[in-house]
Amino acid sequence: MASMATAKEALRIGEVAERAGVSARTLRYYEELGLLSPAGKTPGGARRYAEGDVARLLRIRELQELMGFDLEEIASILAAEDRMSDLRQEWFAQETAARKAEILAEVVEINERMQAQVRRKLDRLQSFLGDLQAKADLYAERQAELGATVQS
Amino acid sequence: MASMATAKEALRIGEVAERAGVSARTLRYYEELGLLSPAGKTPGGARRYAEGDVARLLRIRELQELMGFDLEEIASILAAEDRMSDLRQEWFAQETAARKAEILAEVVEINERMQAQVRRKLDRLQSFLGDLQAKADLYAERQAELGATVQS
DNA sequence: TTGCTCCTCACGTCACGTGAGGTGGC
DNA sequence: TTGCTCCTCACGTCACGTGAGGTGGC
Numbered sequence: 435m436a437s438m439a440t441a442k443e444a445l446r447i448g449e450v451a452e453r454a455g456v457s458a459r460t461l462r463y464y465e466e467l468g469l470l471s472p473a474g475k476t477p478g479g480a481r482r483y484a485e486g487d488v489a490r491l492l493r494i495r496e497l498q499e500l501m502g503f504d505l506e507e508i509a510s511i512l513a514a515e516d517r518m519s520d521l522r523q524e525w526f527a528q529e530t531a532a533r534k535a536e537i538l539a540e541v542v543e544i545n546e547r548m549q550a551q552v553r554r555k556l557d558r559l560q561s562f563l564g565d566l567q568a569k570a571d572l573y574a575e576r577q578a579e580l581g582a583t584v585q586s
Numbered sequence: 587m588a589s590m591a592t593a594k595e596a597l598r599i600g601e602v603a604e605r606a607g608v609s610a611r612t613l614r615y616y617e618e619l620g621l622l623s624p625a626g627k628t629p630g631g632a633r634r635y636a637e638g639d640v641a642r643l644l645r646i647r648e649l650q651e652l653m654g655f656d657l658e659e660i661a662s663i664l665a666a667e668d669r670m671s672d673l674r675q676e677w678f679a680q681e682t683a684a685r686k687a688e689i690l691a692e693v694v695e696i697n698e699r700m701q702a703q704v705r706r707k708l709d710r711l712q713s714f715l716g717d718l719q720a721k722a723d724l725y726a727e728r729q730a731e732l733g734a735t736v737q738s
Numbered sequence: 739t740t741g742c743t744c745c746t747c748a749c750g751t752c753a754c755g756t757g758a759g760g761t762g763g764c
Numbered sequence: 765t766t767g768c769t770c771c772t773c774a775c776g777t778c779a780c781g782t783g784a785g786g787t788g789g790c
Contacts (some may be wrong), residue, residue: 563704
């Protein structure tokens with residue numbers, strides 16, 4: 435959805451890495467795995483990324499950090515999402531309706547599993563936060579006791 | 587707080603591992619790091635764990651999986667919590683009030699940082715869930731379109 | 739032409755996984 | 765005594781980190 439510009443959007447690896455809070459090594463590693471390849475390369479061999487690549491990188495990081503998926507799981511999630519976004523492309527119009535339904539079913543299933551997982555994580559984090567708050571109350575009590583004893 | 591029983595609570599490594607959903611290797615690795623040592627060992631060298639060890643293991647896993655801390659960070663958090671729980675012990679009564687205040691301050695700071703981190707994580711997960719739900723709505727729309735077209 | 743960024747090996751690290759080969763406990 | 769579980773090496777793996785030594789682009 436970023437500007438369909440004249441591919442003047444050529445980002446260097448260091449810039450992309452910094453924007454996503456990762457190292458250049460991470461980007462090279464993702465390329466090695468086939469997870470994220472630069473939009474192009476200079477004649478000299480330097481990688482050039484587009485805005486879409488940055489979005490994909492941020493998505494990878496979200497799935498990794500927030501959801502705890504490993505890179506193989508992330509690859510399959512992204513593959514499904516890629517197929518899904520192909521459904522909007524004209525060249526895809528020739529695919530059979532049955533095939534499209536298949537892809538949709540796959541994406542819906544992944545979506546449902548992820549939603550369930552997020553809800554479990556939210557629940558666990560809520561109770562974790564509750565524990566922390568309860569402990570904080572205890573600490574405040576102890577500090578009050580100590581203050582009363584010491585009269586500092 | 588588990589029964590102050592006659593130490594008849596001697597769990598084998600496999601049992602402890604299964605309860606926490608980790609491998610025996612993980613328990614040996616934590617011992618190597620000084621993170622979690624068994625309550626005792628048999629003459630033959632087999633590790634024997636107590637209920638308190640299981641609780642500590644579950645705490646380690648919570649900090650690791652849910653909060654994303656590495657084992658070194660977890661070690662320092664647990665060390666602070668250990669010092670905190672020492673405040674209840676009688677032998678600790680001889681410590682100076684200033685020292686106790688110091689420990690309390692440290693634990694309070696860790697608690698506050700963790701609370702902030704949990705809140706950030708909760709926020710990000712909420713918006714992640716929102717995105718998933720929005721996508722699910724889109725998928726349902728597409729499926730409806732497809733059903734109307736195909737009349738399957 | 740001078741820096742700064744990039745390149746490709748390639749070995750190191752963290753948190754374990756996975757056998758190999760052997761001893762231990764109910 | 766027979767299994768099943770445990771033990772200690774020790775090498776493998778995943779997701780990078782970290783130089784070494786060299787070329788590239790504004």
